[in-house]
Amino acid sequence: MGNAQSPTTNQRFITASRAFSKEGLEQKRSLFASLASQSQSDGKFISQSVFQEYYGIHGALMDRLFQLVTQERNDGRLTFEDLIITKATYEKGTPDEIEEFIYRLCDVNGDGALGRDDLQSVLESIERTIFTDEVKETGSAMQNGRMTVFLNSATFSNSKQSMSLKDLKSWFSHVPSVRKFLGSLLMTPDPGRPGFQVPNLDYPSNVDSHVLILKEEFAWHVGGALTPQEAENWKLLYHSSIHGLSFNTFLGNISNGDGPTILVIRDKEGYVYGGYASQPWEKHSDFYGDMKSFIFQLHPQASIFKPSGANSNIQWCGVGFSSDSIPNGVGFGGKPNHFGLYLSANFDRGHTFSCTTFNSPSLSKSNIIIPDVIECWGIQLETGAQNEDNRPGAVKGTVLDRFKEDRNMLKLVGLASSSN
Numbered sequence: 001m002g003n004a005q006s007p008t009t010n011q012r013f014i015t016a017s018r019a020f021s022k023e024g025l026e027q028k029r030s031l032f033a034s035l036a037s038q039s040q041s042d043g044k045f046i047s048q049s050v051f052q053e054y055y056g057i058h059g060a061l062m063d064r065l066f067q068l069v070t071q072e073r074n075d076g077r078l079t080f081e082d083l084i085i086t087k088a089t090y091e092k093g094t095p096d097e098i099e100e101f102i103y104r105l106c107d108v109n110g111d112g113a114l115g116r117d118d119l120q121s122v123l124e125s126i127e128r129t130i131f132t133d134e135v136k137e138t139g140s141a142m143q144n145g146r147m148t149v150f151l152n153s154a155t156f157s158n159s160k161q162s163m164s165l166k167d168l169k170s171w172f173s174h175v176p177s178v179r180k181f182l183g184s185l186l187m188t189p190d191p192g193r194p195g196f197q198v199p200n201l202d203y204p205s206n207v208d209s210h211v212l213i214l215k216e217e218f219a220w221h222v223g224g225a226l227t228p229q230e231a232e233n234w235k236l237l238y239h240s241s242i243h244g245l246s247f248n249t250f251l252g253n254i255s256n257g258d259g260p261t262i263l264v265i266r267d268k269e270g271y272v273y274g275g276y277a278s279q280p281w282e283k284h285s286d287f288y289g290d291m292k293s294f295i296f297q298l299h300p301q302a303s304i305f306k307p308s309g310a311n312s313n314i315q316w317c318g319v320g321f322s323s324d325s326i327p328n329g330v331g332f333g334g335k336p337n338h339f340g341l342y343l344s345a346n347f348d349r350g351h352t353f354s355c356t357t358f359n360s361p362s363l364s365k366s367n368i369i370i371p372d373v374i375e376c377w378g379i380q381l382e383t384g385a386q387n388e389d390n391r392p393g394a395v396k397g398t399v400l401d402r403f404k405e406d407r408n409m410l411k412l413v414g415l416a417s418s419s420n
Helices: 002-017 022-038 048-055 060-069 080-092 095-106 116-130 165-174 176-182 216-223 247-256 399-412
Strands: 200-202 233-239 261-267 272-277 294-299 303-305 315-318 329-335 338-344 371-379
Touching (some): 022 048, 060 095, 095 165, 095 176, 176 216, 216 294
Antiparallel strands (some): 261 371, 329 338
């Protein structure tokens, strides 16, 4: 019987080998030889302990990954053929093949039904793998509830409270950091692996980290929708508990850089949400921005909502207008006075409605929101990155200075008086 199965296994290996270049195969052969030598197997196989040590994955997800890589033989031996066959599917397969593999991977108990307990185990493994050493040492990474927000955004549509492949793809669209993590487990382990990157949060040393809304798991979540360069370093520009609930202070503090910003709000209901603004906050009498911006939820569930393409009502920043049709404040999506997310210029209230701009629901418990804490983080790009003020003809000065100049320009064309 064993001889009858060998040609099938070899054929799968031969077919899988064709997915890689000769150089790529040799690199994988060298990796296998190195790990097999550490496994004390006379170069024949890689043990699970060595496999785990190399790839750095923890918890039940690691067990399930090793089970799938070894073709579910449960013999604890990962052969070179196993490695090539798995990588050919997981890294070089069609999108459907890759998603099917990840679906099976998330079914950590291997019963064919992807349930809530499975996802909880996946999230526990993610937390133990990429967050602090203190978390890695805990018996259950979900004990403090940090990762429950991601579980809360999942949908289980099957009658047995299990997740279909369609449900999983939908969840991944709202939690791209999870999808990136699960799709890069067999990549060379380094800090640049997609889904493993946690932005460095830069804030003054005299600020207690406990007052910050943007915890590391939230930053990881938002960073999953950005480029690796944008997810490296974020600097605290404004915090209402430190600087006061002041729109002018907010604008003044964010004027030091023209890079993208992340606005985070916790309201009186305890809900946490916000938006990523790819463009600087500058005065406009209409929507502006580009399709890189998005809005998000962080608590009690975590979801990202990217532009749907239904309209271009992305970013809003109004200051000094007296017309009700041009509300003063900052916002994202929807339409004036019915935004996807909006904070008034007084920073004392705002609103959030479902909107087609991002295909997003109301981000809080109710449509009218009363802010408790407001934060704004600036994305720090490397020196030499785009700086709008360095462009020929760009208006110099702070955001507030530019608002004053805009106002003067409006007066020149008679628009200012028409809005009074």
